[in-house]
Amino acid sequence: MPGVLTPDQTTQEDPASPASAGTSVPAGAAQHPSTARRDRLAALLAEHLRPTATFLLVGGVVFLLDAAMYNLLVFWSPSQGWGAGLMHGSPLTAKLLTIAVASCLTYLGNRFWTFGDRPRPDTTRSIVLFILVNLIAAGLQLSCLGFSRYVLGLDSVLADNISGTLVGQVVSTSFRYVTYGRLVFPKR
Template sequence: MPCVLTPDPTAQETPARPTSTSTSLRDRSSAMLREHLRPTIQFLLVGGVVFLLDTAMYNLLVFWSPSHGWGTGLMHGTPLTAKVLTIAVASCLTYLGNRLWTFGDRPRPGTTRSIMLFILVNLIAAGLQLSCLGFSRYVLGLDSVLADNISGTLIGQVVSTSFRYVTYGRLVFPKH
């Protein structure tokens, strides 16, 4: 007769419980995700809309002529000046979008301070973006629509947007 093991009816099985460390880590991670997901998505949406406007304005200024159409535009010879103009317009729109929507739930104690820090952060970010465009144009000698859009608009925008995201939340629109 084979031996069959039966469970002891008096023994109680206790489910494996996560340790308090893993629970608190999970809770903290979840809370951090909830806290940062919404503003990150809103920041990216504001940035995405303004990015499209910046790109369109730059390409119109540098590569479109009212009399000749696409090719060499009114500011083809001065792309950095064109980029400064488009960044200035984009920065104003970015401030409004982020102040009113992305970080709209944060207090507004020092609007002048906030605007001054915003200008400083954007000047640094603009310098980063212009450096990418200037390097492509004046060091590598690339001046095509594709080269300008990759270096000044795409790469420059990624670098400057990363810088802006970190500094906006900490300096320009702080929680306290």
């Protein structure tokens, strides 16, 4: 009978039409391209949002620790207070020491929290790759500080913190995020 639908018959209306607002597309029917894109975006966010947020939180805590340790080593003297610290003449060595401590804490935070849901990789392989990635990242961070200190001639607290701690940290953290997820703590 024309115009009457039996329970096993369905129609597919134009998703943009007002008549179809609030109706669902029958199972097996193709999704509208914008809905498929939205679903892919939601899945991508669900997959990457938590790890990214926890990675940044771990990194933020370690960043503060790194900055505090560096400033104490380079700009604070136990006898004279703030100014020229014990390692003021060796900022790259001081930064290397703080990066080493920060890297150990970063490994623990990322292994057990950020990427804790991933299968445990071979520990030796994971640690060796972690050390390799961090050596490269430390080189990126030290190059920012070295450029500021030795090429531009800037050695103030502000200059060191902008170049070595802030800019260097952004560059090295970006590199670490990409390589940790792919090499150090892989999904499979």
